Amino acid sequence: MSSDLLTSLSPFLGKVCEDVVAADPVNAPMVRAWCHALGDDVDRYLGADGVVAPPAMLQAWCKRVATPAAEGQDVRAELLQVCDDAGFVSIVATDCEQRYVRRLNEGDLLRCVVTVADISPLKTTSLGEGHFITFNHDYTDQAGETVAEMTYRVLKFRASESAAPARLPRRGEQLRPAINRDNAFFWEGTQLGEFRIQKCSSCGSLRNPPGPMCPHCRSTQWGWILASGEGTVHSFTVPHYPKVEGLEMPYVVALVDLTEGVRTITNIVDVDPADVQVGMPVELQFDAVDKDLTLPRFHTVPSGTNRA
Ligand SMILES: [Zn+2]
Incomplete structure (x- = not known):
């Protein structure tokens, strides 16, 4: 079944899932609001040298307004549906990496194009068998030059019988914090x-x-x-x-x-x-x-x- 699934998924490789031009160019008010919300030092970014966007703010510029994609045009949803139909109904985000090519300055107008970059062969993980699907986010400026890149990977999997089922709260039961050695x-x-x-x-x-x-x-x-x-x-x-x-x-x-x-x-x-x-x-x-x-x-x- 899995090789069949990989075959059904391969036409998605390279397809564009999202193509978003930022609603606003890089600007001081958004940088200030970001720093304020995260407790970052705003003076680092709004100094004498002009406005420089915090690198980690990358995704904020091209956040898509939540309008549903037109029928038959939501590549990501179609891809996930193919996995669902093959029995790989669970999903978990596994990792995200950002690479910054240059600083973003006031007036830069970003565009983000998301493509399906990679679909792994069937892998066995502690959660179950599944495929890692990698989405590439290519951020370009008003001149079409790449300013940053992001890879975002998910595991679309079929939960194994032996893996402990996710503990979901029942009605009226308190959600519980994830306690680890740091907290x-x-x-x-x-x-x-x-x-x-x-x-x-x-x-x-x-x-x-x-x-x-x-x-x-x-x-x-x-x-x-x-x-x-x-x-x-x-x-x-x-x-x-x-x-x-x-x-x-x-x-x-x-x-x-x-x-x-x-x-x-x-x-x-x-x-x-x-x-x-x-x-x-x-x-x-x-x-x-x-x-x-x-x-x-x-x-x-x-x-x-x-x-x-
Ligand atoms: Zn210290």
């Missing part, structure tokens, strides 16, 4: 009613979410401090769709600035989503889900409360 200390803390902020042992800078290396000095030595629990809403969104098992709609997902100077993604609870505002003061609470999981979430601060 285990954080979740051990919430069990104790502590919000632990990782602190570099070398330069002392704080970071959240946790990671193995300090982005400032590259030290891998770290400890933590405890958050006071006070913060303000930096930004938020209220999802109404899609319905996800384990989540009650609508709910508030917020980016909260902690007084210690780092941010966290969390929920604001005990509030009508319509009443949440940017800049609103909030306070940490710990919600025990079960004996193994306690979630740090935030509630609003009653007006008149003195936080000084």
Whole structure:
């Protein structure tokens, strides 16, 4: 069956899945908004030498407006459908690489063309048998010169009988965080009613979410401090769709600035989503889900409360 599938997929090689010209040229407001959202140093990019786009912002310029492709013109959907029809119904993104050819400056107008670059022979992985499908993203400027490239690879697979099935939450059940060796200390803390902020042992800078290396000095030595629990809403969104098992709609997902100077993604609870505002003061609470999981979430601060 698999060689049949590879044969059915080969006509897709080299086909264009997407061809998008950026809605706006590289510009200072988008660079500023990006740096603000990611906590990056905007002065690096909006200096005396003019506007330089952060390299990692590459995909932001050509984000397609979410309009469905015309009937029979969605190459990517057709390709995935062929895999589905052959029984390879599962998909997982495996890796993404970007290569930057030159800096992007104010006024550069990007175009991104996505093509099907490679389809691997049948591979056996821990998830099951499948084919790796590589999409190439070619970014060109207004002169048609390549300025950057990106490869994005997915595994389209048939889950093996022995592979552990993905643990999906059942109705009413809490979605659970992926706990690994980099963030285990954080979740051990919430069990104790502590919000632990990782602190570099070398330069002392704080970071959240946790990671193995300090982005400032590259030290891998770290400890933590405890958050006071006070913060303000930096930004938020209220999802109404899609319905996800384990989540009650609508709910508030917020980016909260902690007084210690780092941010966290969390929920604001005990509030009508319509009443949440940017800049609103909030306070940490710990919600025990079960004996193994306690979630740090935030509630609003009653007006008149003195936080000084
Ligand atoms: Zn450091």
